[in-house]
Amino acid sequence: MIRALFFDIDGTLLGPDGHISPRTRAALLSCKASGIRIFVATGRPPRLGTMLRFDAEEREIVADGGVFNNGACLELEGQRTYVLLPDQVVRRFLSAALEDPEHTVWVQMADGRVSSRFGFSDQDRVVWGLDLQDVLPFEPETFHRVISVGIGLPAARLEDVAARVRRAVGDAMTLYLHVWGAIEGTDRQANKMLGVRRVLDRYGWADDEIAVFGDHVNDVEMLREFPHSFAMDNAPDEVKTLARHVAGHHMEEGIFHALRDVLGLV
Secondary structure, eight states: OOOEEOOIIIIIITTTTSSSOOHHHHHHHHHHTTTTTEEEOOOTTTHHHHHOOOOOHHHTTTEEEEEEEGTTTEETTTTTOOOOOOHHHHHHHHHHHHHSSSSSSEEEESSSSSEETTTHHHHHHHHHOGGGBBBBOOHHHHHEEEEEEEEOOOOOHHHHHHHHHHHHHTEEEEEEEEEETTEEEETTTTSSSHHHHHHHHHHHHGGGGGGEESSSSSGGGHHOOOSSSEEOSSOOOOTTTSSSOOOOGGGGTHHHHHIISSSSEE
């Protein structure tokens, strides 16, 4: 019996217009009505509804909360808990990241505030879903209660910059390399799988009572861990091979078809 569903957002739950498709919405609302809990498992922060301009129905679908910031933030029943990066690890990461003067570097704090090396334009704040008070000056000595860090850079530089960062932080961080040109880092005890497991511990659910869905490198731990795991058809092959099932493409209502045709929930 499936008691909960966990969804990555970008490339998984969202369709071609950046929103949840009508049939997928109806299916998820039907699941909720039958008592199944719906959680997100995303690299985005809890303000994702604002970032993505969700309408009222979409906000209702994701209202149970879930796993945010690649597992560094857990939001359940209106309460947030965090896995913090040690200050010295943040300093080592920033020392390595700031060697390249042209790369964007950002820091996400537990209170929802963010700092970026080059600041945030008005348009940036809209994209990130930030109010003015959410933006801090980029002053590394003042960063505390950090939950995630990142670098924006040309895709061709990913591997060599990541190698430099790994030398600086050792095994203290989980790093994800995104092919579009970004490196994200959290504490070693923060990833989506560990976040999902904390939800299971909270509610007393077994591994086979949930299903998880994802499409990217930051989903691999949870896709590998749980028996009802679904990689989207748009995922890289190395991600798809780790999941128990391959759902349809996120542009073609893959979630809806998985819920109906594989899990039999609608």
